Amino acid sequence: MRKEEKKADTFILKGNICYSKTEKEVTTIPHAYLLCRDGICQGVFESLPDDYKEYPLTDYGDALILPGLVDLHLHAPQYAFTGLGMDMELLEWLDTRTFPEEGRYGDMEYAKKAYRIFTEDLKKSATTRACVFATRHVPATILLMDMLEETGLQAMVGKVNMDRNAPDYLCEDSPEKSAEDTLKWLREVKGKYRNIKPILTPRFIPSCSDRLMEMLCEIRREYDLPVQSHLSENKGEITWVKELCPWSAFYGDAYERFGMFGGDYPAVMAHCVHPTEEEIALMKKNRVFAAHCPHSNTDLSSGAAPIRRYLEEGIHVGLGSDIAGGHVLSLFQVMVGAVQASKLRWRLLDETQKPLTVEEVFYMGTKGGGAFFGQVGSFEKGYEFDAVIVDDARLQTPRKLTLKERLERVVYLSDDRDIAGKYAAGRRII
Template sequence: MTRYVRGCVVHAPLRGCIELFEDAFLSIDLSTGRITAFHAEIEPTDLDLLSKAPSSEILHLPEGQFLMPGFVDTHVHAPQFPFMGTATDVPLMQWLDKYTFPVERSFEDPKVALKWYSTLLDMMLTQGVTTAQYFATIHVEATKILADLVELRGQRGLVGLVSMDRNAPDNYMSSSVGKCLADAEEFIQYALGKNNELVKPVVTPRFVPTCSPELMKGLGALAKKYDVHVQSHIAESRDEEAFVETLHPGRRDAELFEEAGLLTQKSCMAHAVHLKEDELEIMRRTGTAIACCPLSNFFFANGFLDVRKVLDKNVGVGLGTDIAGGYSPSMLRAIQTCVLTIKALEIQEGTSGAPTQPFDFKDAFWLATMGGAKALNLEEDTGSFAVGKCFDAILVDVNRGRNLVFSERDTPLDVFKKVIHNADNRNFVQVFVKGNMVYENVEV
């Protein structure tokens, strides 16, 4: 069966370049979920196809609606969802002990995991997040539940069982390196056993302070053995860096991760705010990407990630909400905050009047879509619209929600810009992953 789409389509296949087609045509093979035709302007043969196709196979977008790629959230702490919107009052290391570890520990109960992960996934889809990379907890059964729910909801999810064997509460870390590695391997095999390209396991050492060198090397071996993704936190905050210095004098995160075999083409490390030049070179050389989390960086990172500099070094970058260090699940908010971060850096540099490296909504939108797909090594499947890619999309209606203001002078690009700056998930009518509608907003 085929689905045909006619109407306005917007995407950013390249950084800083918004392509907006007012009357485009797409066809999607629903048996594979992949795009089989994409024409920037509708062609006579397309009109002929549409005239013969049943109305049930046609998505015809009226004025005021357009399609854009689904968002890619490269960093989400799924079990922290219960306290999202609170707990921004202490530095990172205190925050873990005071808020995070107690809540995550409660996910030992499968009923708790089922309740909160179900609610989280429902919200993520309402926010147009078609792909997400999740930290779970140390609990194998709870993490399997998260993977099951990702599969059930039809989202594209990279799911990681968290590994920790030191510097965490006794009742919230593994008893030994062997137990950690056995749990990690059990979950990897479980996720791979689904044979579902939408659900992928991720090797997930929480960060250097909670992972012994032996554990990190063992996890690196697992990542290589199964050829799976890797995620962690790297150079996130000043207090985290100070802790690493006490554990590994004279050494830093990037070299420790590389030594363990955890920096690969499939690695995406969160934050990276305090990486030095030589560490950025390690990231580039190994093909490791960064999950930029601009909102949580304001609260916990003691600094900003200059994505302009990172991209200029040919290091991949995607955006992340970082629930719950980031208090909003909205990727639109992440886009906006990313731009504000660069504006703050321009003020610090004294270049705000004439920035040497202009950065605006176009760049941040690319980070939230194609940049994120590249950061997760998924650019062949998602992030933009192209023949052969999966149809991962958000149907936007600018007239929903009564939250946008337009004038007769607005160009189509102006309308899109207003959506990026002023819209919210009330404007997301339908969300598609691999050709399947995974969310529909039935509210009027």
């Protein structure tokens, strides 16, 4: 590689650096240097190492530099109705709000219009990585992947599988057709993108027949794919899964029997609000990621997930906006929602499980969820270089604040106006 090319992939950012090594504390280093080489973080330095002096440096002045935020669960097609119909529970909401909207993505003109708004807003946010549900439609899913690729964001995107319990306009005709479309999609996107990867996406057990799950399991193995789905979100849903899969010991077991619940490959399950003890044990054993979606769990009155318990068990926890079950795209606001839900859970339900701290939710929104993508979500050496620059000047106060306090206010009060720059996988995207 010629020297010029190498230089372009090596650069330095200067600013007030905050990141997590563990969930217990945030490391804050004022006016420090953050080094990137070939898309990989080389660590944080209080003074610039000599062998980096010839590389380009961007000085963000008094702004904060944080790891890019990771959204472990969201539905791109549902962005169109964010903030609407927040007066139903899950199953009614799917029938009334979600399925009719997702049905529209057979129309590529509509999909283009809707996904443009979604990708623009996601790009403007503090999020650098996301696990995204599309719809069951192959062309619209590929369109979404194309548009996300262009933003520079890193994402895993799934064509949704659903062959039962959905209206005709949205339900796939048969397990065979669903599997066939999935293979078609996987072949078309293979090797196509730099930033976007496919992820297998059975909607949830009530939408997927046993036969479909068997076929998806084979596809998963053949293509070595990660899996995303939903787990134990709502009590009515859990009862329904038991009816649909009477042989299952618990909800997660219905995935496990089809080899779709992690183990030797990454699996992320959204919600995990009402687990049984056996389900918690299996999540732990199989290293299943819990995508905690507090706004969604509150907006759909699903409940408050036992996140403290998951942390105690060492289960991986990341955060999800769950657009549009949740009404906010901002992962900072999802962090606040996670603290708030844990406080009401503590006060109203179980005073043995202490509320989450701002350190813990910041960890979940960065390194916690980032682990689903590999070494992502921190500024430790060897991590992929995702960074977001937040200028908190708008959040005025007469007080002198520590960097840790400024970070706390960024979490609680900032919005997309305050994003001054963003890098994903070593490339600047805003």
